Amino acid sequence: MAEVLILFAHPKFESSRVNKALVEKIKKRPGVTFHDLYEHYPDFNIDIIKEKKLLLEHDVIVWHHPLYWYSCPPILKQWIDLVLEYKWAYGPDGNALKGKQVLSVITAGGSRAVYCAEGNNNYSVNEFMRPFEQTARLCGMTYLPPFTVMGTHLLAEEELQNYSEQYDKAISLLQQGITAQKLGRCDYLNDLKQLHNSIIK
């Protein structure tokens, strides 16, 4: 079974209704390591050795964060800058992470309708996530279609529960070793048939 590492970055987790719901369920899943970056490094002084060791112990890396100004909160950027070292994660002999899978789990206030060519934000979340995608690629990792929870401001309690179950299910699929190829083509992991089967509504 594939080991999953969730790198969670939310500067004010205690006030995030949506993320609390998402995390609550996924945290309990066996084989999942939930790693809360802001709680571990409130001073942004990231322990690089420890982070590298964690990465090596897992097969699926999840970047779970809200979308702020079309990007991640600063600590995740700090993490990427510091941990993905030259000659370790990329560059000559930088093969440490080769073959691992990366999944972005994104929460965003705006709905899907806002994040598209016709919407106010002009681009889709996939397009905004290009730097992350390329980062994963440069390290020889497979970047999966992101799992997104959109329009969080308007989510009803029931919808939120659905999302947490979807998240849980998606992770379980990855644990079972489902690779990007087998998933088939989709813009968002949410759109997978396998996930929709499990949705109550």
Added chain:
Amino acid sequence: MSGSILFEAIIFLAGAIIFVPIAKRFGLSSVLGYLIAGMFIGPYVFGFVGEEGEDILHFAEFGVVIMLFLIGLEIEPKSFWHMRKSIVGMGGSQLVFTLALSHIAFLFLGFDWKVSLVVSMAVVLSSTAIVLQTIKEKGLMNTSYGTASFSILLFQDIIVIPMLAVIPLLSNSNPAASTDTHEGEVQTYLLEGLPIGVQTLAVILSVAIVILAGRYLIVPMLKLVATTKLRELLSASALLIILGLSFAMELVGLSPALGAFLGGVVLATSEFKHELESNLEPFKGLLLGLFFMAVGASINFIVIRENPIMIGGLVAGVILLKALVIYLIALLFKLKMDQRLLLSIGLAQIGEFAFVLLSFAFQLNILTREYLDMMLVVTALSMTLAPILGIINERVILPKVGTKESEKRPIDHIAKSHKIILVGFGHFGSTIGRFLRSHGVEATILDHDSNRVDLLRKMGFEVYYGDATRIDLLESAGINEADLLISAVDNPDTTMNLVEIVKEKYPHVKLMVRAKSRYDAYELLNSGIEHVYRESLDTSVKLAADVLTQMGFRKYSVYRQAQNFIKYDEDSLKRLADKPKDSREYIFQAKEEIAEQEKLLEEDLKRGFIEADHHWDSEQMRLQKNNSEKKA
């Protein structure tokens, strides 16, 4: 006019309040202030306190008694064992050489051998009261000079026991039969008239009784008192213990100070050690002051006038002899040059035990009235001169020694002129120095502990030894070329002193200053220092932040708030410091402190709670969205 106790009390207290601050203002130790006050109020200048001077000396000796009790408390058998080498080694050799040389000298002057021996015994002893008080005031207890002084003094305090036991053996007549008794001073003690052998035995027995009483009488009594939970009762029992010990010792004709010391040692391992210490500390300070004043008052200027050359010669000779012996011993024990000088001049006076020894010998008819008066004057004068010599040593001799030592270092080191000077390398300064060094920044360090200086030099630091408020030292450390001076000094007064000197003489040097408390920070800010670092701020905020995270608050939120709190507290410090203060001396500090806390809490309320932090909080957006959705 000296009949009323109230009047005398007023004279003594007023004398202290007038002269001690004056002495302090001139940078002298408080001991000298008390001594001068005593001389002025004594019978030979203003005559406020007349013939009672001697009685007061007797009463004031109680200060010394309390001090010895407290010293005894400090000496746990364990630390005693730890210091055994320096106590026995330095103390023992000091005793042997001083006693021998002094005995020879007095014999040479034509003294009877018994007189000479007793006087030499008195000469051996230095003043624990003066030396320890001075060392504590200067905060030098942890230097090698401090510990060496303590060792020698301790040995002397102990050696008084056998001395007092031996003196009766020198007596050739029964004291009771003597016609030359002096009213009030001869106590009728239990052992009077007994054979000398029995007396000596009794002395040893009484010491044993003190030790047993401490263990099986005093500790149970304190336990009983402690159950009442009344603080003043503990003070009362502390005083009762000391008075009891003193009384018992006087009864058998021993020094009360000795009994108190023994009592202290016995109680050092009991759980009441700290309780007793804090209860007796104020009594000790006041009574020691009284003691020094009494010494000052007892200087018999008539004896001096009658025999100025003899007295002057004796004082000079005694000081020279004592200083020389201690200097050589310090050399033997490999103390640094400056520490040797401090030690030998520091301990060159004759101590308060001399009063006890000499009076005792007088009672036993070994000394005549003339010898007693003369030696008392010599003792008092040496006690007065010692602090003055100490000052001369520190201001005139040590600076030369200090610079010499720094010249000895390799030339390439001197040539390297650093841009940062770090003053003080204790707990606070060493962290600064280490961190700077980890960045390849080598600060020039000034420190007043020569042993630490040695260690730092071995580690390759550029270190100058001495008092950083000395301009010549600052100059040789290269202050003229320095850009920055860091003050990591512990003592707020020294900090203020240093800062003022640097600001006035070297305005080009940027100052970054450690402050002990809010009040020191105010003072520094008000004197125009921009970069003030309170040692109590960051750490306590960090602790509070950890408490909050332990309770379940998110670390990052608390971290941000902690940073904000520090910033806000620093701002409020600057704001409050701008307001002029009524009194800069903080006489009513306790009252002011409460007012200050009140002000701080009010400011905190105005600032509000951390709920005000709305960053990354989508709640408001959500509400607005929901509202507009509903409208739509």
